[in-house]
Amino acid sequence: xxMTGAEALIESLKKEGVEHIFGxxxxxxxxxxxxxxxxxxxxxxLTRHEQGAAxxxxxxxxxxxxxxxxxxxxxxxxxxxxxxxxTAYMDSVPxxxxxxxxxTPLIGRDSFQEADVTGITQPITKHNYLxxxxxxxxxxxxxxxxxxxxxxxxxxxxxxxxxxxxxxxKFKYPEKLDLPGYKPTIKxxxxxxxxxxxxxxxxxxxxxxxxGGAIASGATKELREFAEKLEIPVTTTMMGLGSFPADxxxxxxxxxxxxxxxxxxxxxxxxxxxxxxxxxxxxVTGHLPSFAPKAKHIHIDIDPAxxxxxxxxxxxxxxxxxxxxxxxxxxxxxEKGKHVSWLKQIQEWKNKYPLxxxxxxxxxxxxVVEMIDQVTKGKAIIxxxxxxxxxxxxxxxxxxxxxTWVSSGGLGTMGYGFPAAIGAQIGxxxxxxxxxxxxxSIQMNIQELATxxxxxxxxxxxxxxxxxxxxxxxxxxxxxxxxxSATDLxxxxxxxxxxxxxxxxxxxxxxxxxxxxxxxxxLKIADRPVLLDFVVHKEENVFPFVxxxxxxxxMLID
Amino acid sequence: xxxxISVIVENKPGVLQRVSGLFSRRGFNIESLAVGTAENPDISxxxxxxxxxxxxxxxxxxxxxxxxxxxxxxDLPAEEAVERELALIKVHANEKTRTEITQIVDIFKxxxxxxxxxxxxxxISAEKDRVDNAQKLLEKFGIxxxxxxxxxxxxxxxxx
Numbered sequence: 133x134x135m136t137g138a139e140a141l142i143e144s145l146k147k148e149g150v151e152h153i154f155g156x157x158x159x160x161x162x163x164x165x166x167x168x169x170x171x172x173x174x175x176x177x178l179t180r181h182e183q184g185a186a187x188x189x190x191x192x193x194x195x196x197x198x199x200x201x202x203x204x205x206x207x208x209x210x211x212x213x214x215x216x217x218x219t220a221y222m223d224s225v226p227x228x229x230x231x232x233x234x235x236t237p238l239i240g241r242d243s244f245q246e247a248d249v250t251g252i253t254q255p256i257t258k259h260n261y262l263x264x265x266x267x268x269x270x271x272x273x274x275x276x277x278x279x280x281x282x283x284x285x286x287x288x289x290x291x292x293x294x295x296x297x298x299x300x301x302k303f304k305y306p307e308k309l310d311l312p313g314y315k316p317t318i319k320x321x322x323x324x325x326x327x328x329x330x331x332x333x334x335x336x337x338x339x340x341x342x343x344g345g346a347i348a349s350g351a352t353k354e355l356r357e358f359a360e361k362l363e364i365p366v367t368t369t370m371m372g373l374g375s376f377p378a379d380x381x382x383x384x385x386x387x388x389x390x391x392x393x394x395x396x397x398x399x400x401x402x403x404x405x406x407x408x409x410x411x412x413x414x415x416v417t418g419h420l421p422s423f424a425p426k427a428k429h430i431h432i433d434i435d436p437a438x439x440x441x442x443x444x445x446x447x448x449x450x451x452x453x454x455x456x457x458x459x460x461x462x463x464x465x466x467e468k469g470k471h472v473s474w475l476k477q478i479q480e481w482k483n484k485y486p487l488x489x490x491x492x493x494x495x496x497x498x499x500v501v502e503m504i505d506q507v508t509k510g511k512a513i514i515x516x517x518x519x520x521x522x523x524x525x526x527x528x529x530x531x532x533x534x535x536t537w538v539s540s541g542g543l544g545t546m547g548y549g550f551p552a553a554i555g556a557q558i559g560x561x562x563x564x565x566x567x568x569x570x571x572x573s574i575q576m577n578i579q580e581l582a583t584x585x586x587x588x589x590x591x592x593x594x595x596x597x598x599x600x601x602x603x604x605x606x607x608x609x610x611x612x613x614x615x616x617s618a619t620d621l622x623x624x625x626x627x628x629x630x631x632x633x634x635x636x637x638x639x640x641x642x643x644x645x646x647x648x649x650x651x652x653x654x655l656k657i658a659d660r661p662v663l664l665d666f667v668v669h670k671e672e673n674v675f676p677f678v679x680x681x682x683x684x685x686x687m688l689i690d
Numbered sequence: 691x692x693x694x695i696s697v698i699v700e701n702k703p704g705v706l707q708r709v710s711g712l713f714s715r716r717g718f719n720i721e722s723l724a725v726g727t728a729e730n731p732d733i734s735x736x737x738x739x740x741x742x743x744x745x746x747x748x749x750x751x752x753x754x755x756x757x758x759x760x761x762x763x764x765d766l767p768a769e770e771a772v773e774r775e776l777a778l779i780k781v782h783a784n785e786k787t788r789t790e791i792t793q794i795v796d797i798f799k800x801x802x803x804x805x806x807x808x809x810x811x812x813x814i815s816a817e818k819d820r821v822d823n824a825q826k827l828l829e830k831f832g833i834x835x836x837x838x839x840x841x842x843x844x845x846x847x848x849x850x
Contacts, residue, residue, distance in 0.1 A: 250704060251704075251707065254704070254707065254708060254711055255711060255715050258758075259758045262703065262704070279758060311758065312700070312761055313699075313700060313757070313758050313759055313760050313761045314758045435756070436752050436755070437749065437752035437753050437755070437756055439752075440745065440748060440749070441749060
């Protein structure tokens with residue numbers, strides 16, 4: 133069938149099962165938007181900034197497991213997407229970003245709204261394409277979705293020249309892929325599985341360290357079975373929150389810089405560390421040579437380049453986490469009560485160093501998160517911004533299911549959470565979606581209130597408002613003798629009025645006893661977003677805190 | 691330690707940028723990079739000389755494999771490979787020095803490919819060390835211009 137490149141693009145997206153595109157139009161994507169105008173099967177969600185579109189596609193992907201799609205015009209449209217693309221890249225999130233490019237005769241001439249998008253995005257994408265010919269569109273779309281969504285997921289950019297959108301082609305969606313250089317290893321090598329099984333069977337103090345890969349591969353059930361069968365405690369990275377139920381007796385919760393004391397002590401004391409889809413990030417390991425000094429290391433990861441990148445590994449297994457755990461479970465015979473003394477030691481740490489904060493009559497941010505957990509019964513999708521709000525959300529919300537924690541881990545992008553919540557709510561219309569925010573971060577993409585209001589999205593934005601860039605202030609307090617350079621936000625605008633101006637509901641909460649009623653009220657609002665401005669204790673800190681460059685058991689506990 | 695690695699890539703736009711960009715952003719040191727088409731016009735062969743220990747080499751290999759357009763990566767230890775580098779050296783020459791230069795050219799099995807009144811262009815293709823030596827010996831006559839391709843290499847014996 134003959135059609136234009138733009139029509140072929142939309143047909144191809146439909147073949148890939150795309151139902152939503154988050155985007156923002158402009159000159160170089162006009163032919164595509166013209167096709168979207170009459171398209172019924174794909175809904176376009178107009179954000180108010182391209183960065184919001186990229187984060188929304190990312191939040192959609194993280195919470196649904198599908199590939200998220202965003203779109204922008206050439207030049208500034210595309211460069212505005214880049215923060216979102218880099219965010220997705222660092223956290224291995226499958227998105228396809230479509231950008232318009234100036235027409236091929238204009239490429240390279242510094243034309244109006246021209247930018248070298250494939251050049252700019254090359255280090256922050258799993259792969260990218262510059263499409264100059266309409267005939268290439270179906271093949272490129274098919275490859276892009278396959279590359280984004282398989283193996284270690286990641287963002288793929290398709291930059292399409294305007295003439296390629298206008299020119300005609302005979303549309304035929306390819307059935308087969310021809311990617312000789314791309315063959316992710318799913319099944320771990322049997323010899324490695326055997327070696328790992330042997331190492332696990334002789335370990336006295338084993339510990340599982342699960343990351344985002346456990347969620348990306350859908351390994352939650354297998355992870356739980358593996359841990360329960362072998363009685364091995366589980367700590368998760370921030371990206372791994374939700375991969376193992378926080379209320380499970382084997383759960384040690386998050387490790388690392390703001391991890392629980394008991395998780396960090398367990399890492400330093402264990403004799404076998406089993407990493408499942410985690411990458412030994414510096415926020416996890418602290419001072420690298422001191423990390424897990426007594427342990428042998430097993431590392432399960434689908435990306436071979438992660439193995440041995442930061443830490444020497446005794447038994448590497450390249451493979452999908454779900455498949456590999458299945459194979460491992462089949463290989464090991466459990467012995468009941470084998471790790472009793474190790475589990476007892478961990479329980480002692482849990483009792484002695486619980487996650488806690490000083491409770492008084494002030495409104496504490498940790499209390500707000502605890503109450504959000506309580507009123508949503510741990511079942512909400514929690515998006516966060518970056519900084520103290522993110523860490524308190526990670527520490528005090530009890531995640532029991534995968535794909536309910538949506539936070540920028542690797543890149544640490546402020547302004548991520550709210551647009552990601554928009555994507556999450558579009559992808560999960562029946563879910564309760566929160567954005568736990570700070571007063572700094574929420575102002576980085578606050579324009580998306582218009583998107584949420586226009587689409588009647590009942591997102592709850594819980595701003596933990598301390599009138600500071602809190603995490604930076606905390607570092608300045610603890611490491612720079614309280615020189616609060618450029619972190620005071622005392623002249624913040626009135627966030628309640630801003631929300632109301634956009635047509636959202638808004639509440640201000642200043643006392644602990646107001647928190648629960650306010651949350652309950654917010655949960656009843658179903659037709660628009662609600663901004664909850666929690667005026668919290670200003671100089672509250674996130675603890676535990678491993679100062680940068682220290683071993684992870686060298687924590688400041690309070 | 692220096693390693694010579696051979697990288698087989700699909701002949702697609704931007705592939706050289708992908709590979710060279712990878713080296714710079716991951717902090718790997720490239721000593722030389724030579725690229726050209728291989729036995730099949732759809733693929734190119736890059737010969738890259740890198741400096742680094744075994745762990746660095748492993749990371750480089752793995753990171754290269756992550757590129758979609760990279761088909762194969764292998765380390766080429768010197769004893770298992772035929773290695774060559776091509777140099778064109780324009781050297782100052784006059785009636786007095788021309789004979790001596792010609793002798794050096796003969797010793798290195800090089801060629802004189804251009805003769806002018808006061809200069810010669812010498813073409814030499816040899817292992818890197820020999821090219822270095824030839825260059826050194828020619829320096830005393832005054833090298834006017836010089837270009838070297840960087841090392842290319844192929845594994846000896848049967849096909850990899």
